[in-house]
Amino acid sequence: MNDTEVTGMVLSAMPVGEYDKRIVLLTRERGKISAFARGARRPGSSFGACCRPFSFGEFTLYEGRSAYTLKAARVVEYFEELSCDLPGVYYGFYFLDFAGYYSREGGDEWEMLKLLYCALAALGKESLDNDLVQAVFELKAMMINGDYSGCPPGGIREATAYAMDFVMRAPVEKLFTFTLSEEICREFIRCAEDLKDYYIHREFSSLGVLKEMKAFSKGAPDTIS
Numbered sequence: 001m002n003d004t005e006v007t008g009m010v011l012s013a014m015p016v017g018e019y020d021k022r023i024v025l026l027t028r029e030r031g032k033i034s035a036f037a038r039g040a041r042r043p044g045s046s047f048g049a050c051c052r053p054f055s056f057g058e059f060t061l062y063e064g065r066s067a068y069t070l071k072a073a074r075v076v077e078y079f080e081e082l083s084c085d086l087p088g089v090y091y092g093f094y095f096l097d098f099a100g101y102y103s104r105e106g107g108d109e110w111e112m113l114k115l116l117y118c119a120l121a122a123l124g125k126e127s128l129d130n131d132l133v134q135a136v137f138e139l140k141a142m143m144i145n146g147d148y149s150g151c152p153p154g155g156i157r158e159a160t161a162y163a164m165d166f167v168m169r170a171p172v173e174k175l176f177t178f179t180l181s182e183e184i185c186r187e188f189i190r191c192a193e194d195l196k197d198y199y200i201h202r203e204f205s206s207l208g209v210l211k212e213m214k215a216f217s218k219g220a221p222d223t224i225s
Contacts, residue, residue, distance in 0.1 A: 003071060004063050006030055009056040009116060011096045015041060021051050023070070024100065025059060028110045032103035035061055035068035047073070053096055054079040056117060079120050087213035088124050094206040095119050095137060101202060102145045111144045114172045122176035132185055135192035136175055139167045147199040153191055160187045 008027030021040040040047035050073035057075035061068040119137040142148035150168035152161040
């Protein structure tokens, strides 16, 4: 088979054998795929950095009969600032899991890949609340995948409904450009949480860790339910 060039992001990585890794990529061209990185765990391996979660760039893969093998990579963004930010990095891991939940091999995942990239870039910006970034990411992901129709629930404030309509209509690149008053922000986040509970019947372990870290950062780990 010929080599395959893809643009994508590493969603997860796990050790295989003594020296190898198996990575899961969300790609523009092939959707969500897995690939083996031979020797990635050897000291000094050229694959060491590019096989870390959050790594975004161009990957050259050999397509075998039943699996892909990583041949080369050119990473253009590592999102290294997330590794120095707690609990920011845990928001990031949850976003990776959420994107992986929705993504499929062979599907058109370009919008989801762009959304993931923009959401990770928005984390840690002083002008944005990370909980709001999370809610916007979840709403748009549910919309892209046909769950959330864009119709705001009844009984909410006009400003909240307007913000939800904006998320539905705005291109991914423009999503993380607004702020909300504290009251409206809380209602917006609650609406996103309610919709997620309704449409997604899965527990994310990364979300549990994120909740623990958020509680810990507020100095109240005993309030975790």
